[in-house]
Amino acid sequence: MPKLWNATIDAHRNAVREAVLDSTARLVADQGVASVTMSRIAEAAGIGRATLYKYFPDVESILRAWHERQVGAHLHQLAQVRSRYAEQPYQALSAVLDAYAHICRAQHGGGPMAASLHQGEHLAHAHAHLRELVAGLVGDAAAAGDVRGDVPAAELAAFCLNALQAAAGLASKAGVGRLVTVTLAGLRPPAA
Amino acid sequence: MPKLWNATIDAHRNAVREAVLDSTARLVADQGVASVTMSRIAEAAGIGRATLYKYFPDVESILRAWHERQVGAHLHQLAQVRSRYAEQPYQALSAVLDAYAHICRAQHGGGPMAASLHQGEHLAHAHAHLRELVAGLVGDAAAAGDVRGDVPAAELAAFCLNALQAAAGLASKAGVGRLVTVTLAGLRPPAA
Numbered sequence: 001m002p003k004l005w006n007a008t009i010d011a012h013r014n015a016v017r018e019a020v021l022d023s024t025a026r027l028v029a030d031q032g033v034a035s036v037t038m039s040r041i042a043e044a045a046g047i048g049r050a051t052l053y054k055y056f057p058d059v060e061s062i063l064r065a066w067h068e069r070q071v072g073a074h075l076h077q078l079a080q081v082r083s084r085y086a087e088q089p090y091q092a093l094s095a096v097l098d099a100y101a102h103i104c105r106a107q108h109g110g111g112p113m114a115a116s117l118h119q120g121e122h123l124a125h126a127h128a129h130l131r132e133l134v135a136g137l138v139g140d141a142a143a144a145g146d147v148r149g150d151v152p153a154a155e156l157a158a159f160c161l162n163a164l165q166a167a168a169g170l171a172s173k174a175g176v177g178r179l180v181t182v183t184l185a186g187l188r189p190p191a192a
Numbered sequence: 193m194p195k196l197w198n199a200t201i202d203a204h205r206n207a208v209r210e211a212v213l214d215s216t217a218r219l220v221a222d223q224g225v226a227s228v229t230m231s232r233i234a235e236a237a238g239i240g241r242a243t244l245y246k247y248f249p250d251v252e253s254i255l256r257a258w259h260e261r262q263v264g265a266h267l268h269q270l271a272q273v274r275s276r277y278a279e280q281p282y283q284a285l286s287a288v289l290d291a292y293a294h295i296c297r298a299q300h301g302g303g304p305m306a307a308s309l310h311q312g313e314h315l316a317h318a319h320a321h322l323r324e325l326v327a328g329l330v331g332d333a334a335a336a337g338d339v340r341g342d343v344p345a346a347e348l349a350a351f352c353l354n355a356l357q358a359a360a361g362l363a364s365k366a367g368v369g370r371l372v373t374v375t376l377a378g379l380r381p382p383a384a
Contacts, residue, residue: 148377151370155362159374163355170347178343182351186378
């Protein structure tokens, strides 16, 4: 087959896949994960049930693919936030931590589905990537004297990412701002 | 039946129950959770399989009971640490956070069993209890001027408990000390 034809098929397959993930996310948000079935997903995505099974074997694999897409989008968002502050590592760090805290707050937070999704290998990779991104910024900010140098950057990055997960339990956006402030205060060089 | 007899039966039942939990913990530590069966637990505890089934319906319920006992012991330990520093809220807070970080580091950390145990309702209660204990100390230390007063005590408690969970990924005890230092630095009143 000519290349153009293959490209068209690929684009079509991607479009169907994205539509399935979007529809599934909407169904889960509207009705909860327990009521989501392959038939309902197919109907919501406007495709036949048999077609859906050509893309995904079961609901769980769709949820996993959706979660992977979410996590990838969040990493992309954080990398973009960082890129806005070239040569300003502390500002970049503050902005990335603030964005991450808001992502944590927006998480549905909990339930057996969340626990099962969070076991995924894709998430281990994403977390490693995130720790690397934050540790890099912490290291640069420490070199500039804006972050304490008495604790390894990787440990400070793990501290930040764990601390900001407290955002998941916060009722207000103002609380997220306070949490970021407190976390950043932990990073500051100790008074001489 | 006379009371003494009942008390003897209760004591015996408790002793068997404790022995089952101890044996299960040892089996899990030695061989991993996947290889633990009711027969092996009964053998290790020195009781018959039929007797074991009079106490617990399945392996999962034993693991849950064991986890509940662990969590209860940790809460008791933290309450004892606090009681060593009456009238010294900041010292009590530091000591409790340090003890909690060491508990977090000692956790096996992860796997499907951990995820399933962490869903339990008993853990939600224990966490609420822990947040209350730490929030109380934070509030007292803030009243004494040793902790920042610009963030609600409950939010600072959530910050601490989340941040210290980073201890689970730390290779060294020295790292735990650094993590506690950084977390406490976040709590300090901001420089005027």
